[in-house]
Amino acid sequence: MLEAVLEKLRMRIGETRGPLVRTIEAGALIKFAAATGQTDPRYFDRTNGPVAAPTYISTFCAEAIAGLIDLDVGLPMFLHSDDIAELGAPILAGDEIRASARYVDAYLREGKRGPMLFQTAEMKLTNQADAHVATVRVSAVSL
């Protein structure tokens, strides 16, 4: 059964979503910085506009990638397995960030608890000047 699911998923390789466009609000950057325990003042600077904390890029995953990775593959649990990222221009308050995502891979492995189905999607973020902000490859495993 999983082989059939895998076959369907693999047919989706190359499928795209987006671009999702988000205008970055200072309050959202500050809220994210507080939620990740940041202490550096640059992440809270309302006078000059806060800079996004390094992992703020993850906040685009829910909208940009979650719809691409199929979490309902007939296995009871899914977990985040890995992230690979290249970072470019920083994200600043007032930026307009565009996130485009692509389904990259799906494969099966045998794990300790049974079969593990991995899926990978990639998200590219650019800003209003079309500068590269980040390329993030996110993998999840269903098991």
Place this chain on the structure above:
Amino acid sequence: MTRAFGEIAPGEQIPRLSVVVTRGDLVRYAGAADDYVPQHWDRPFMIESGFPDVIVHGWLTFAHMCRSVEIWLPPERARMAQFSVRYLEPTFPGPIECGGVVVSRDSESIDLALYASDANGNRTTTATMRMVPAG
């Protein structure tokens, strides 16, 4: 302790950062990151699924790993250019420790190997990271 980029040498340890992650922190992070999957807030569902508790968001664990780096080498001096993170085992709420070591350095970059470990000392998350001079 802050260091200039050029003073960093391979083998140097990144000072350990100890953090206690609570379930409340997971709720706060879910709101800030717009990540509401039940693995991070629905304890009965997780216990029914054979896990002892909800799981800390991988990106939150990694955010603390990044903090350990920035406390050691502040963003005014170096920025993160690349990273690769592996979530080897679930991290559960409670104490976690983040740290790492300098693997190599040249004039343009520093490569780090990072980890986060749980209260039992298990390395639940590992990462490699490339830092480059800021600006």
